[in-house]
Amino acid sequence: xxxxxxxxxxxxxxxxxxxxxxxxxxxxxxxxxxxxxxxxxxxxxxxxxxxxxxxxxxxxxxxxxxxxxxxxxxxxxxxxxxxxxxxxxxxxxxxxxxxxxxxxxxxxxxxxxxxxxxxxxxxxxxxxxxxxxxxxxxxxxxxxxxxxxxxxxxxxxxxxxxxxxxxxxxxxxxxxxxxxxxxxxxxxxxxxxxxxxxxxxxxxxxxxxxxxxxxxxxxxxxxxxxxxxxxxxxxxxxxxxxxxxxxxxxxxxxxxxxxxxxxxxxxxxxxxxxxxxxxxxxxxxxxxxx
Amino acid sequence: xxxxxxxxxxxxxxxxxxxxxxxxxxxxxxxxxxxxxxxxxxxxxxxxxxxxxxxxxxxxxxxxxxxxxxxxxxxxxxxxxxxxxx
Numbered sequence: 101x102x103x104x105x106x107x108x109x110x111x112x113x114x115x116x117x118x119x120x121x122x123x124x125x126x127x128x129x130x131x132x133x134x135x136x137x138x139x140x141x142x143x144x145x146x147x148x149x150x151x152x153x154x155x156x157x158x159x160x161x162x163x164x165x166x167x168x169x170x171x172x173x174x175x176x177x178x179x180x181x182x183x184x185x186x187x188x189x190x191x192x193x194x195x196x197x198x199x200x201x202x203x204x205x206x207x208x209x210x211x212x213x214x215x216x217x218x219x220x221x222x223x224x225x226x227x228x229x230x231x232x233x234x235x236x237x238x239x240x241x242x243x244x245x246x247x248x249x250x251x252x253x254x255x256x257x258x259x260x261x262x263x264x265x266x267x268x269x270x271x272x273x274x275x276x277x278x279x280x281x282x283x284x285x286x287x288x289x290x291x292x293x294x295x296x297x298x299x300x301x302x303x304x305x306x307x308x309x310x311x312x313x314x315x316x317x318x319x320x321x322x323x324x325x326x327x328x329x330x331x332x333x334x335x336x337x338x339x340x341x342x343x344x345x346x347x348x349x350x351x352x353x354x355x356x357x358x359x360x361x362x363x364x365x366x367x368x369x370x371x372x373x374x375x376x377x378x379x380x381x382x383x384x385x386x387x388x389x390x
Numbered sequence: 391x392x393x394x395x396x397x398x399x400x401x402x403x404x405x406x407x408x409x410x411x412x413x414x415x416x417x418x419x420x421x422x423x424x425x426x427x428x429x430x431x432x433x434x435x436x437x438x439x440x441x442x443x444x445x446x447x448x449x450x451x452x453x454x455x456x457x458x459x460x461x462x463x464x465x466x467x468x469x470x471x472x473x474x475x476x
Contacts, residue, residue: 141441144429147452160455161393228424230415248442299424299456309456 102198102316102390108288113319115200115282116207120290121214123241132289136245138189139285140252144227146302149191151175159310173312180306180314183287194286197294197303198316198390201364201377202271205280205293209266213293214240216260219269220252228300235273235295237266242291270295277338279304279363281315298340308341316390318362320377324355328374335366335375357386394459394476396425396451402471404448405431409469411449417463417472418449423456426463 104114119125123132147156152175154162159176163169180196187193200208209217217239221232234254238246243260246252261269273295274280281303283292296315298304303314322343331351336344343359344366346352364377381387403409411428418426430444439445451457451472463472 142430142432144427145432147427148429148432148450157450157452158393158454160453164455227427227429228418230412230418230428250443305424305453309453 101319102388104198104284104287104316113204114284114288115198115204115290116212118212120284120288121212121240123214123289123291126289129241132241133245135187135189135286136242136291137248139192139195140223140242140245140249142190143192143223145190146192149188151179151191163310173310176312180312181287187286189286192285195284196287196314196316197281197283197292199318199361199363200280200282200293201318201320201362202274202280203364204319205270205274205282206267208282208293209237209270210263212290213237213263213266214291216240216243217263217266218243218246219254219257219261219266220246221254222294222300223252224302225297225300226251228302228305235269235278237270237293238291240291241289242285274365275368277340277365277368279340279361279365304340313390315361317360317380318364318377319380320362320364321357321380321383321386322355322360322362322364322366323376323378323383324353325374325376326352328372329353330372330374332371334369334371338366338369340365357383358389391459392476394454394457394474396454396457396463397473397475398449398451399471399473400448402469403467405446407469407471409471411447414468416466416468420462420466422460422462423453423458425451425453425457427452 108114110117123129163173179193182193219234220236222235225231225233278295281294281296306312306314329352333346341359341361343356344353367375426449428449431446431448
């Protein structure tokens with residue numbers, strides 16, 4: 101389990117703790133709604149907002165600066181994981197997530213997620229590609245906030261959806277190759293399951309390019325049964341993290357465990373049952389590597 | 391690779407230009423590493439009549455260090471508003 105499980109998991113994984121889904125258990129419902137409203141009204145501007153006087157424009161170059169770069173990185177990490185009073189909703193302070201496999205997503209949607217559940221347009225794909233794709237599942241206080249913002253609401257589906265429908269949407273996205281992820285916004289309130297894509301996802305961009313922990317790797321890691329792998333390469337195309345590679349000499353794939361986020365999406369492409377997710381702690385070299 | 395500078399001419403594309411980036415989005419789509427983001431303009435909040443449904447948008451080349459210098463955005467921009475140099 102990661103540090104956030106220890107802090108907010110009540111003995112379980114952080115996203116399996118029912119309390120984290122209840123806005124009124126964390127602060128007043130009204131405060132939470134106001135925070136989320138301010139955050140989502142301004143969400144596309146999040147990277148323009150300043151940290152230490154620097155915006156995220158050309159963040160890669162700024163973090164290469166001697167000393168200042170290190171302080172900037174430290175500040176950015178603190179901002180992403182902030183639990184302090186006076187968090188800034190316009191910078192999305194305290195907003196980060198973790199990759200989850202389909203099974204955990206289903207468990208959240210079937211019991212834990214607070215109603216109403218909405219399926220709305222992915223903000224990241226809109227801001228980075230100009231594409232509107234309804235793949236994000238939001239729940240509880242966030243649903244009421246998003247309803248007011250036309251750019252996030254699909255015209256064909258403006259009403260809340262039931263749990264079965266939400267699970268079906270998540271499953272379809274997962275099979276397509278999108279990565280399931282669950283989000284604190286702001287920590288410890290959980291109100292979204294996304295189906296992410298790299299590099300469009302704002303969180304994955306920060307993680308993959310700048311090693312900022314806006315998204316943590318899953319509590320799981322993939323395990324390949326070498327005897328079962330027939331070398332069909334289908335899984336290679338599914339992996340968004342380039343963690344699977346085909347080796348012609350042995351006619352099978354190999355896994356780069358360091359790159360594996362444990363999303364389990366590759367399993368959908370395997371017809372030979374060669375890929376399985378195992379808990380990260382069962383893999384000694386990668387236990388604790390979130 | 392040294393520092394790449396990408397500039398967008400906001401007098402052509404953006405809140406005061408003739409192109410509404412929300413209608414065009416060509417540079418967003420053509421860029422493999424997704425260097426650009428589209429966002430509502432800030433610093434001119436009073437101009438945004440409805441904060442829930444902002445109408446003034448622009449594009450910022452936010453992740454300049456990921457640019458591959460392929461020049462696809464320069465070619466794709468219908469009004470030649472993008473310039474890339476190093």
